[in-house]
Amino acid sequence: MELLPVRSTAKGPEQNFTGDVYVTWIKTPTDPSRLTAALVRFAPGARTNWHSHAVGQTLHVTEGVGLIGTRDGKVIRMRAGDTVWTPPGEDHWHGGAADTFMCHIAMLEATDGDPTTWHEPVTDQTYQAANSG
Template identity: 65%
Template sequence: MNLEPLTPTAQAPATNFTGRVYVNPLHAKQEPSQLIASIVRFTPGARTNWHSHANGQLLHCTDGSGLVVTRDGTVIRMRAGDTVWTAPGEEHWHGGTSQNMMCHIAMLEGSDGGDGTTWLEPVADEEYQAAQA
C-alpha cells in the first residue's frame, strides 16, 4: 500500500479538447494493473473531441453539470454523484455545459501498451449546441 503523490494540474492538449480543460492524473498503469484514472475539469463550453476507448470508460461526476454524448445522439446530463459508463469502442464526447463547469474522475483500462484511447475529430459547435437542448 502507498499514498499516491499529488500531481500538478496540467492544461489538456488542444489537439484533443476544445476550450479550457485541466487534468490531474490520479493513477497510471502499474503492472499488472492497467488502471488509468484522472480528475478532469471542464470550464463552461469546454469538451473532449469525439473518441472511444478499447476497454470502455467510467466517468464519475464530482462537481458541476456536464454532458456525455454518443454518436447515436444519446445525451446524458451529468451532475455531481452521477456515474456514466461508455462501452468499449463506443464513440462519445464529454464536457461542461454552456453555462457550467463540470469535474469528473475518468477511469479506464489501458490497452496494447497505451491507454487504449482513439482520438477523433473535434465536436462541431453545432453538435455541441444541439446537445444542450
C-alpha cells in the same frame, strides 16, 4: 500500501479538447494493475473531441453539470454524484454544460498502446444541440 504524491495539473492538449480543460492524473498503470484514472475539469462550454476506449470508460462526476453524447445523438446530462459507463469502442464526447463547470474522475483500463482513440472535434452545432435538449 503506498501514498502516491499529488501530481501537477496540466492543460488538456488542444488536439483533443475544445475550450479550457485541465487534467490531474490520479493513477497510471503499474503492473499488474491496468487502471488509469484522472480528475478532469471542464470550463463552461469545454469538451473533448470524439473518442473511444479499447475496453470502455467510467466517468464519475464530482462537481457541476456536464454532457456526454454519442454518434447516434443520444445525450446524457450528468450531475455531481452521477456515474456513466461507455462500452468498448463506442464513439462519444463529454464536457461541461454551456453555463456550468463540470469535474469528473475518468477511469479506464490501459491496454497495449494508447487505450484511447481520438477523432475530430465536436462541432459547435452538435454541442449546442446537446445543451438545448
